Amino acid sequence: MLGGYLQYGLLVALAIALLVAAVTDWRRRQIDNWLNLTIALTAPLFWWASGLSLWPDVALQLGVGVAAFAVFAAMFAMKWMGGGDVKLLTAMALWIEPEWFLRLLIVMALAGGVLTLVLGAWHVTRRQRDRLAIPYGVAIATAGLWVLGTHYLPAAQSALVG
Template structure:
């Protein structure tokens, strides 16, 4: 009788003070979505994705500043942008085929096209490398938009600097910092992505 009473008492205590906590609504959402809260799984990938885009925007600002100051876009900066592209592909969930293959194809085409312009002395070597590196990051449709914006910005920059050069009656050859137009176009096309950065809860 005593053993039965003691067993009943333990059962009742276990029922009232179970060590198994109820599953919260957040836990259910995490389990259903497959996201490890707060910085695991897909959530981590999302923040790496946006972090890399922010880093790209900063690199473009550096490229523009360098081109304005010395009419040069440093090789280490272009190489850094290109070498960071695989991390961006991974964070974006791109598949090797056809996504990554398409980015590489666009980059090869961009290099071939702009290397031709470089040969004709219509574009600087740093500009060619920067555009090729950007082609590794930006999907084909958006990259075409980047080129259109770059052409418009470059044309406006040429008119403004050409007018200033003429008014000052300078004799030396006018050198347009076309990296500014490239950086402007690059930030223009990635800004909508940056504007949609999810808030950290």
């Protein structure tokens, strides 16, 4: 039962961390390294609380994290993403099981597209000439919260009750 409470508490903490990431990215166009590092370093505690086995579960999570970092670091090198976004997605890949991480990416892309259209229209309406900076951490956090709310939190809550 302690694992169930710990798992639920960690998921709530992750949700709070995602909200902090969204707010700071919106305000400053920056996601702090300490926040990304905290998310990444608490993933093993979540694995333990969730009862993941070292093989293949934890190995798969680490593999997805490495693959996410490689892909998103390449996107950063091409100036398609910010560094904080890369680190946040990599940290999230350590938490979210692979199938749900793909769903997170789809929801993130949709939310990011809407965010870009809205901010782009606002930018044009105000006749601003400077470069438009999209706080993509908002889209990442939205997708992460969606995954937590639809998949992880209901499962953790039923584990506590049942």
